[in-house]
Amino acid sequence: MSLILDAVITGILTGGVYALMASGLTLVFGVMDIINIAQGALVILGAYLSFVLQQQFHLDLFLGLVITLPAMFILGVIIYVLFIRPLKHDRTMLSILVTFAIALIIEGVLTIVFHTNTRQIQSPYVTQSFQIGDFYLSYIYVFGFLLSAVLLGALYLLLYRTKFGQGLRASMQNRTAAELIGINVDRVSAYTFGIGVALAAAGGMAFGATTAFVPGSHYDLISRLLAIIVFAGMGSLGGALIAAEAMLIVENVTAVVWSPVWSSTVFFVLLVAILILRPQGLLGKLEGRKQ
Amino acid sequence: MLLELRNVVAGYDGGDVLKGVNLPVLEGSITCIVGPNGAGKSTVLRAVSGLLRPRVGEILFEGRNIAGMSPRHVLELGIAQVPQNHSLFNDMTVRENVRLGAFLLNDHAQVNRALAYVEDLFPIVRERAHDKAGSLSGGQQRLVEFARCLMLNPKLILLDEPSMGLDPRTLKAVFDTISVMHASGRTILLVEQNVKTGLGAASHGVVMESGRVRLIGTSGEILHHPEIGRLYLGGALAGA
Numbered sequence: 132m133s134l135i136l137d138a139v140i141t142g143i144l145t146g147g148v149y150a151l152m153a154s155g156l157t158l159v160f161g162v163m164d165i166i167n168i169a170q171g172a173l174v175i176l177g178a179y180l181s182f183v184l185q186q187q188f189h190l191d192l193f194l195g196l197v198i199t200l201p202a203m204f205i206l207g208v209i210i211y212v213l214f215i216r217p218l219k220h221d222r223t224m225l226s227i228l229v230t231f232a233i234a235l236i237i238e239g240v241l242t243i244v245f246h247t248n249t250r251q252i253q254s255p256y257v258t259q260s261f262q263i264g265d266f267y268l269s270y271i272y273v274f275g276f277l278l279s280a281v282l283l284g285a286l287y288l289l290l291y292r293t294k295f296g297q298g299l300r301a302s303m304q305n306r307t308a309a310e311l312i313g314i315n316v317d318r319v320s321a322y323t324f325g326i327g328v329a330l331a332a333a334g335g336m337a338f339g340a341t342t343a344f345v346p347g348s349h350y351d352l353i354s355r356l357l358a359i360i361v362f363a364g365m366g367s368l369g370g371a372l373i374a375a376e377a378m379l380i381v382e383n384v385t386a387v388v389w390s391p392v393w394s395s396t397v398f399f400v401l402l403v404a405i406l407i408l409r410p411q412g413l414l415g416k417l418e419g420r421k422q
Numbered sequence: 423m424l425l426e427l428r429n430v431v432a433g434y435d436g437g438d439v440l441k442g443v444n445l446p447v448l449e450g451s452i453t454c455i456v457g458p459n460g461a462g463k464s465t466v467l468r469a470v471s472g473l474l475r476p477r478v479g480e481i482l483f484e485g486r487n488i489a490g491m492s493p494r495h496v497l498e499l500g501i502a503q504v505p506q507n508h509s510l511f512n513d514m515t516v517r518e519n520v521r522l523g524a525f526l527l528n529d530h531a532q533v534n535r536a537l538a539y540v541e542d543l544f545p546i547v548r549e550r551a552h553d554k555a556g557s558l559s560g561g562q563q564r565l566v567e568f569a570r571c572l573m574l575n576p577k578l579i580l581l582d583e584p585s586m587g588l589d590p591r592t593l594k595a596v597f598d599t600i601s602v603m604h605a606s607g608r609t610i611l612l613v614e615q616n617v618k619t620g621l622g623a624a625s626h627g628v629v630m631e632s633g634r635v636r637l638i639g640t641s642g643e644i645l646h647h648p649e650i651g652r653l654y655l656g657g658a659l660a661g662a
Contacts, residue, residue, distance in 0.1 A: 304512060307473065311497070311505060
């Protein structure tokens with residue numbers, strides 16, 4: 132029983148990090164109808180940046196975010212301007228190809244610089260743990276979860292308590308109407324893409340500290356992130372949080388009570404069941420966004 | 423003259439929809455554009471509001487060429503558009519939607535004054551303030567859209583088929599409201615499929631066909647033009 136409880140707690144903590152990584156993906160889809168296949172590669176890039184800052188400059192993992200978050204935000208805006216904005220037709224379909232190409236470029240550059248050796252971010256947070264009752268919890272899981280909670284909370288405040296957030300939510304619901312009330316939808320889209328990539332950086336730090344990674348780790352990661360946002364309902368931030376937690380809890384519990392081999396399979400069976408009952412996903416809407 | 427289109431050519435990837443449109447809108451008028459499907463009526467409004475950049479021609483607003491300006495810039499100059507399809511943000515409340523009409527303003531007091539003004543003009547904005555916009559009926563949504571477009575006190579209001587999807591009773595209420603907006607000093611450029619209703623409410627009329635203006639006159643002249651019926655039965659205006 133304690134093993135199951137342990138699996139649930141670990142699932143909740145790591146689920147928060149996955150929610151952070153998936154929130155960038157679903158936010159970008161919600162505003163632009165762009166499926167950013169490069170989100171996984173951007174997470175891995177974020178992990179490598181944190182790795183370098185920690186290894187080369189001995190910078191604290193969380194302090195390093197002061198550098199990586201703005202840097203990745205700027206990278207996101209540049210990617211939007213160079214590769215996404217020019218897509219005028221069939222944006223959703225073309226975005227899959229374009230962002231896959233971006234993922235391959237990132238993977239290629241990381242392979243040249245870091246080779247294919249497996250890395251994991253090292254820090255006292257990673258190796259040290261503390262005890263609560265019968266459970267030992269690694270600091271990195273707890274701090275990673277807290278980081279996710281803080282950033283998702285900040286994202287919520289940005290969306291619901293700021294003028295930019297109003298413009299972003301309006302753009303998500305009706306792009307033409309948003310333009311007609313004076314919202315610069317193109318600028319909102321650029322910043323939203325930047326925010327999505329910055330969230331990938333934060334998620335990458337926590338991911339890289341809890342999981343060993345190589346430049347090609349993004350393939351597995353993006354499939355999991357896509358599964359989360361489909362389960363959640365495309366464009367739903369709240370849904371992404373629930374779906375990420377569900378994925379990690381189900382996988383962890385399955386690994387304990389059955390076998391790690393079946394952990395992903397059980398989640399995907401659950402995903403298919405949800406989609407049969409609610410094709411729009413957990414909190415998604417059947418009606419598409421108006422142009 | 424408040425607005426004038428001069429030889430405007432504009433369209434989409436499939437080709438030009440407007441093929442040299444010349445169109446005057448007098449200050450203080452309600453000008454109604456009618457014409458068969460595909461005539462380019464809505465495209466005229468999109469070109470004026472900045473949603474569509476004309477390939478050729480000028481769009482003069484108070485003597486200034488606004489062709490190719492962004493929707494934001496056009497709005498700042500005093501032109502607001504209510505598009506054809508319902509344009510409220512369904513997941514936001516009625517009040518949030520209306521306040522968003524003043525998105526360009528940073529002065530809260532000014533926004534609150536504008537809100538109080540439109541709440542007096544459109545009681546539904548106050549009565550349903552906290553309801554989600556998506557829960558309103560089609561006619562109610564139309565009224566809230568009108569309220570939202572008044573938040574910046576525009577000089578010219580562009581209305582794209584406001585009668586679309588409305589029952590006769592609601593239709594009357596919507597057109598009564600258009601008269602109220604006009605009476606409060608706004609010039610209105612209206613596109614309407616419902617010829618009698620549109621021209622009936624307008625002071626001036628414009629008939630478009632195949633991307634060109636075929637007739638311009640007072641609404642009475644247009645309504646009683648002998649060729650107008652033939653146009654709507656599929657024929658072209660003779661000698662236009």
